[in-house]
Amino acid sequence: MKLTRRGVIQAAAALGAVQALGCASTPKAGPGPGPAAEEPKSKPLSILILGGTRFLGPALVETAKARGHTLTLFNRGKTNPGLFPDVEKLQGDRDPGKGEGLKALQGRKWDVVIDTSGYYPRIVKASADLLAPDVGQYVFISSVSVYKEMTKPNLTEADAVATIDPSAKEEITETSYGAFKALCEQASEAAFPGRALSIRSGYIVGPDDGSDRFTYWPLRVAKGGEMLAPGDGEDPVQFIDARDLAAFIIRGAERRTMGIFNVTGPAKPIKMRAMLEGIQQATGGDARFTWVDSAFLAQQKVMPMAEIPIWAARTGPEGGLGSVNIDRAMQAGLTTRPLADTVRDTLAWFSTLPPERQEKQRAGIKPEQEQEMLNAWKQSKGAAKAG
Template identity: 50%
Template sequence: MHLLIIGGTRFLGRALVDAALAAGHTVTLFNRGRTNPDLYPHVETLVGDRDGGLDVLNGRSFDAVVDTCGYVPRIVRAAARRLADQVGHYTFISTLSVYSDPSRLDMDETAPLGTLEDESVEAVTGETYGPLKVLCEQAVDEEMHGRALHVRSGLIVGPHDPTDRFSYWPHRVARGGEVLAPVGPDYGVQFTDVRDLAEWTIRATAARLTGPYNVVGPVQPLPMGDLLATSRAASGSDAAFTWVSEPFLAAHEVGPYVELPLWAPTAYAGYNAFNNDKAVAAGLTFRPIADTVRATLDWLATRPADHEWRAGLTPEREAALLQAWHAAEDSR
């Protein structure tokens, strides 16, 4: 398969390139040449801009395309329209944020989708991100006429993750000491190792799967206690976990998912409880969590010591919260 990847040099994109090359496929990249431009010197790269700079694609044909970085429907439609007669299949990387009710548990691909009152909006915010992805999916479908796969991914984790929304936990546990943890050890969380997501996406694209798939793992939500215990074993730290309640987190205005990664309050409980039966039936598999934790720690060790974390509690904030929690316990 000759595969065109839009993007391909940051996080999921580079994992897709690695998975495609490992599977024996030929890869061509299309991107602006700004992020890690020398990452794949032996892979053809077409330098352009998906927003008005698609001419470099003229006259080219590919078996399939994987679009890793589509957020604005107008721009996604332009790419799909340009490529409709040049590719056999279009894989669009979407998101589980397309669904309208984040409190709903066990949502499958038929759950209601989010909408925008003004569909001309192009600003990507926390409120518009999901509905814009819905419109992007629709744009691809309208241009590709039944030849499109929509990969609705959950939280993507592992090496090269720029968001730190998972990496915080292996890193924090490795530091040792008392660790503030959300809700309780049985609290279930969902995420997908970027390598599992990439490998499945390449296989699904080669198989010409179509329609939406919830691509998130594991098969059942992972208990938070298992994640933290695995992280402790991987690093050999002396971390001890203090589980604090959702009312406490809310009362102290702890931000879910970013300030305290993987924690979603009850109103957003669906973020950790999606139905992935369709993708699993189509061959989605999950490596052991210990593999993900170890690979994440190994990658984190290559980052500069002064790296500015984009997610997670600061040491000062965590210490203050732990002090408040213990004070409340002592007063009971």
């Protein structure tokens, strides 16, 4: 999944690399903390997941199984094929024109379908149209990248979404990702009028995150020493542990929740300084944060969301992504676990990866570049004083 248009290509490449690596999901994904997680279980549901074997997918499977539901996974059988041997698996292709296409889904009935792998409206329309007569609810995993005005703080579900010609080339780019996701939402709602749930998720983080976007920060803080910290520490940041997102989605299926929801966190707003200090407390690292002005980083062509993942300057072109309104989701029962829990679990998972994988982090500023930026920042400050 990609959360900003600028970083979408890097994110897609990272996800592809994870798919090629085929790392199994190691953490057990439980429901989020708090009263919502302790509510009585609903009657067992039959749930079809389109995808299901990478990152959010396994979190959904584990959460649903823990709550007594029956799962079926539909995918190509190429990513982590040995995962969940006790779960029914159907093979095919989201694209009805490739191989057997969606034939394995024909004539089957489920209570709910959760679409974790839809990026193009044609593909989502094909599965939604096929399943509509025999499935009660369509849950589509969308993104906060659907919004047209990324600079706007406090984006709500009522804000305008990006647009694109439906016949545009099916290719993920900085400008097409969010617009295609918006069209996918519309395709699912058209096939399931009044029976669709669109989850506009923020950054999904935690164990099994092959993009390393959030993981970079705990690893860097734990390493210690002088560390480049972006901005002035006051930029808001948002992210959600995949296990908390999965818990919200499964509860939404149980409650037959419909409509559109921004789903990110934490539940209590947090700024970049507080996030880094919280990570430091969780890791026990001795990193020394040197805050580098966002304008200076822009001059040095250090890109938010790429070299500096998760963060974006609040006055920048994607500044609104750190303060998306999640009131609707909170009212619908969203809970988020403490930052420290996500940090510790993420580091524990990362430590299980092969050494060669650990040495090739897929996000964050490289050590050499970080030192260059710190040196340049100090020189600029010194020159300013001398002037």
